Amino acid sequence: MNWAGGSMRCSHCVLSCCTGWLILPRPEVATSMCTDGDQDMHILAINAGSATLKFGVFDPASAMPVIESTIDHPAVDAAAFDEIKQQVRSSGVTSLNAIGHRVAHGGPFLREAAFVDAKVEHEIDQAAALAPQHNPVALAGIRIARERWPGVRHVAVFDTAFHAGMPEHASCYAVPQSWRAVGVRRFGFHGLSHQSVLAAVSSALMRPPSELRIVSCHIGNGASVCAIDRGRSVDTSMGMTALEGLVMGTRSGDLDPGVPGYVARTLGLSLVQIEAALYSDSGLKALSGVGSDLREIESRARDGHAAAQMALQVHAYRVRKYIGAYAAAMGGCDAVAFTGVAGENSPTLRCRILDGLEFLGLHLDEERNRAFSPASEVSQLQASRSSVAVLAVRAREQWVIAHETARVLNGALSAEHEIDE
Numbered sequence: 001m002n003w004a005g006g007s008m009r010c011s012h013c014v015l016s017c018c019t020g021w022l023i024l025p026r027p028e029v030a031t032s033m034c035t036d037g038d039q040d041m042h043i044l045a046i047n048a049g050s051a052t053l054k055f056g057v058f059d060p061a062s063a064m065p066v067i068e069s070t071i072d073h074p075a076v077d078a079a080a081f082d083e084i085k086q087q088v089r090s091s092g093v094t095s096l097n098a099i100g101h102r103v104a105h106g107g108p109f110l111r112e113a114a115f116v117d118a119k120v121e122h123e124i125d126q127a128a129a130l131a132p133q134h135n136p137v138a139l140a141g142i143r144i145a146r147e148r149w150p151g152v153r154h155v156a157v158f159d160t161a162f163h164a165g166m167p168e169h170a171s172c173y174a175v176p177q178s179w180r181a182v183g184v185r186r187f188g189f190h191g192l193s194h195q196s197v198l199a200a201v202s203s204a205l206m207r208p209p210s211e212l213r214i215v216s217c218h219i220g221n222g223a224s225v226c227a228i229d230r231g232r233s234v235d236t237s238m239g240m241t242a243l244e245g246l247v248m249g250t251r252s253g254d255l256d257p258g259v260p261g262y263v264a265r266t267l268g269l270s271l272v273q274i275e276a277a278l279y280s281d282s283g284l285k286a287l288s289g290v291g292s293d294l295r296e297i298e299s300r301a302r303d304g305h306a307a308a309q310m311a312l313q314v315h316a317y318r319v320r321k322y323i324g325a326y327a328a329a330m331g332g333c334d335a336v337a338f339t340g341v342a343g344e345n346s347p348t349l350r351c352r353i354l355d356g357l358e359f360l361g362l363h364l365d366e367e368r369n370r371a372f373s374p375a376s377e378v379s380q381l382q383a384s385r386s387s388v389a390v391l392a393v394r395a396r397e398q399w400v401i402a403h404e405t406a407r408v409l410n411g412a413l414s415a416e417h418e419i420d421e
Ligand SMILES: Nc1ncnc2c1ncn2[C@@H]1O[C@H](COP(=O)(O)OP(=O)(O)O)[C@@H](O)[C@H]1O
Pocket: 048, 049, 050, 051, 052, 053, 074, 219, 220, 221, 222, 249, 292, 293, 294, 295, 340, 341, 342, 343, 345, 346
């Protein structure tokens, strides 16, 4: 295997021209060719989201997972890890080189993937107030995994890292200096997903990241849009917390900052109650009245359920506004990409969102849109007359976690090697 400069390089992988960026091996050539005779490496990647727990075992030299699976509830507990361990065992993997954990918020100091030690654990814990639905769960996962696989190294991989270089005009809130001094600023999330969209779009369009202005839309239970300008996140819809931006399964997204004060005074709600309502009882769940699952809401809307139809319109309108705003932020847009479980699986969602963006030169091909299956990894969905590419991309967060974990592991191994010499 070719490891250079602490990041993975392989002559058979796509995007090898884009040194320094995530390189996704093409499935048809990656398996075995990239290993160059070295022993297989097995990395378990764990991605605890707000609605689902996804995991996979990867050999970082291969695009194909050894196993990849989703547990359809967000609980990260002993039972979930029994299930993971059992699936790892039945896949034939007998030992793991490392375990990578997705951690949503790295706080102000953790700007890249790192081994989990006491200091890193402390920072993840400190950032829990900024990601209350995610960081405590990730920490719980790290602690259970440490018990289940003693002796294996654990790496934390952060959603916020991809946005760490966001320009100040996008990361800054216009609030008093004393607030900014205690860390009130925008961070952004879903970085692993947006990072893999960048690689997939670049590969599909056969253009390097340095030539592309991409609006990446990650839509699952949590959802965010990212403006990726020539390889760099220059803005994203989530901010200091994962509450800002799009309408989500149970989260409100953007809100007039005057609302919390108003409902506190008129409804007598405490800050804790307001926060809980904005995280867990808002979004599609509040608007539709039939729960937070987009599949169910789309089905009810088809049957004429008025609140479900309204919820879908508000949801799509918010995404559409961000696409327009980010095209303006980047001075144009070459590609709009959809990823995340809902973004990949729902052609009607993509259609609703893009309806009205023809002024950008963006035209969807209905047939291609309907035909996309996440099994095909990435597909172009634009009509031939469209000057903006439209893509659906299978989210590869677990793969990015494994890739980053391997990078940290190999960095440490080569440092140990240098010391030995
Ligand atoms: N086929 C589908 N069509 C539309 N939405 C879907 C489909 N399958 C799942 N979803 C939505 O995706 C959500 C789960 O998204 P996911 O990205 O796994 O969640 P998380 O935010 O926990 O990472 C579900 O709650 C559901 O609303």
